[in-house]
Structure formats: structure tokens, C-alpha cells
Amino acid sequence: MTISRVAIIGLGLIGGSIGLAVRENLPDVATTGWDADADVRARATERGLVGTVCDTVADAVAEADLVILCVPVGAMGYAAQAIAPHIRPGTIVSDVGSSKRSVGDALRAALPEAVVIPAHPVAGTEKSGPDAGFPELFRHRWCIVTPPAGAPQDAVDAVSDFWEGLGAKVEIMEPDHHDLVLAVTSHIPHLIAYTIVGTASDLEDVTRGEVIKYSAGGFRDFTRIAASNPTMWRDVFLSNRDAVLEVLGRFTEDLSLLQRAIRNGDGDTLFDLFERTRAIRRSIIEEGQDDARPDFGRKDH
Numbered sequence: 001m002t003i004s005r006v007a008i009i010g011l012g013l014i015g016g017s018i019g020l021a022v023r024e025n026l027p028d029v030a031t032t033g034w035d036a037d038a039d040v041r042a043r044a045t046e047r048g049l050v051g052t053v054c055d056t057v058a059d060a061v062a063e064a065d066l067v068i069l070c071v072p073v074g075a076m077g078y079a080a081q082a083i084a085p086h087i088r089p090g091t092i093v094s095d096v097g098s099s100k101r102s103v104g105d106a107l108r109a110a111l112p113e114a115v116v117i118p119a120h121p122v123a124g125t126e127k128s129g130p131d132a133g134f135p136e137l138f139r140h141r142w143c144i145v146t147p148p149a150g151a152p153q154d155a156v157d158a159v160s161d162f163w164e165g166l167g168a169k170v171e172i173m174e175p176d177h178h179d180l181v182l183a184v185t186s187h188i189p190h191l192i193a194y195t196i197v198g199t200a201s202d203l204e205d206v207t208r209g210e211v212i213k214y215s216a217g218g219f220r221d222f223t224r225i226a227a228s229n230p231t232m233w234r235d236v237f238l239s240n241r242d243a244v245l246e247v248l249g250r251f252t253e254d255l256s257l258l259q260r261a262i263r264n265g266d267g268d269t270l271f272d273l274f275e276r277t278r279a280i281r282r283s284i285i286e287e288g289q290d291d292a293r294p295d296f297g298r299k300d301h
Contacts, residue, residue, distance in 0.1 A: 003162055004065055005030045005032070006162075008068050009033070009068070011049055011070070011130050014124065015096075018133075023135070025135070032061075033049060035130075043129075065092065066162065069083075069093070069107075073103055074234070075235070080093070080107050084113075090113070096119065096120060098186065099240035099243075101240075103239065104146065115152060120143065121137075138163070140167065141169070180246070182243075183247040189225065190236075
């Protein structure tokens, strides 16, 4: 199965980056795009995020071999319903959502004539909108493809090859397992970041100015995460509710253990935990998923 025309629905950070990455890495693949916001469509045209920014979703998807829905997970069902009358039977429809079981169910329900192959590029920044995209976003990052049982292998291969063509590393995973893994590695860290930044801003004995002025490195990292798109993350927590609550329960138990260790002066428990987590950080760097430099090797895009 050959993908020669890709339609991108939603032209923010991820959708725009896909379009730019296709242009840079897969020049023989034609791209169309559409966004519900007319101002976003205008800016996407100015930046050349896709080959053709269409005025209607119907025009964007009509001839596509692959349609990628780059909208918040809470809007996936609506987006799928919008494209359903306009795609050809057998068109591959994928997405970029951070939760996979609920999204896959919504896409298959709305698109019975399509071949639904969900995917999740594990890449992003705290920025959003059509000015945030850049073609290197997926390079050396993982894209997790979560095909449903019985999915055509040639379609799974086509989606995998597409993401590898953009520079990503591809892993095939069951949707439920993906949701549990991402609850641990992404969703709960975001929830913690939103909470600690909110707590700091609400402290009566510490002014907002002091929080900003005296922020140490750890708090600054939390604020970077907590600056992520609020609509997207609201939808992520609601759509991945079961896995998030499961991991959050375990985290709450571990936090209570640390609270007792600090109260009881149990330095051994604290040291053992910190030593284990330090080793995990080293493993992430060795795996090439981050950089040991002070700025984590990130460029300001």
C-alpha cells in the first residue's frame, strides 16, 4: 500500500510539523490540510505548512490515501464524523492523540468504511498553534502505532513507513498498554506539573513575584510542562481516565511513603529512592531520549 497523498486535519504544532516534515523528508508525497479556524488556515498558508490549505474539510480529504487527525482527543469523534462523507472507502485514517483506546473506538464508530490505524508520535513542546511547528519535531523520537485486532498488515506497514520517513522510530503496541505506559511517562507528570505550579501561585505566604523571581531549575521545568495546551491536556485526562486514575493511585501511595520517611527522619528510604531515579535519568540519556546538557539540548523553536 503506497501513500502518495496525505491530508492533515488540524494545523497546530503537530499537524504543522507533520506537513513541514513531509515536505523536507518525503518530497514525493503531496499534502493538503484544513483547520476549523480561518485565521489558522491563513497562517498555515503563509508558512507553507502543507502543499495546499483547503477551504473545506471535504476538499482536504477527498483524494487522500492517508488522513491524519491532529485535533485534541476530545474532538476526534467530531473530526471523524466531519470527514466520513468525503473520504473514499479504504482510506487510511490515523491520528496523533495521546490516548489510544478511546480514540480508536471513536474513529472506528464514525468511519466504518475507513481503515483506522491510530498512532501517537511521542514528541511535542509546550507551544501550540500554526507558528509552533518545525520539521525536526519527530526526528529520533518514538511514534507508537496501535492498530486494532485484525487490521490489514499492509495498512499498518504503510503508517509505520510514513512515520519512519519523517525520522521517527516506530513501535507497535496494544492500545490499552499504550494508555498505561503514557499515563506513567506523560500524563501523570503533566498533572503533577499543573498541580505544583498552581500550588506555588496560591501560597498565601509567598507572592507571585517571588515565585517567578526565585524559581530554581526544578520549578522552571515544571512551568514549561504546565504551559502546555490546556484544551489538549483536559481532553487527555478525560479520555485516558482509567489508566490515569490507576497510576495516580500508585503515585499517591508512594508520596505517602515519602511523607512518612521525611517525618521520621528515614534518610535511607529517601537515599534509596533518589539513587534509583538517578539511574533512570542516566538510562533515558543513554537511550537518546534526552540530552545531558543543561538546556537538555532543546532549541527554542
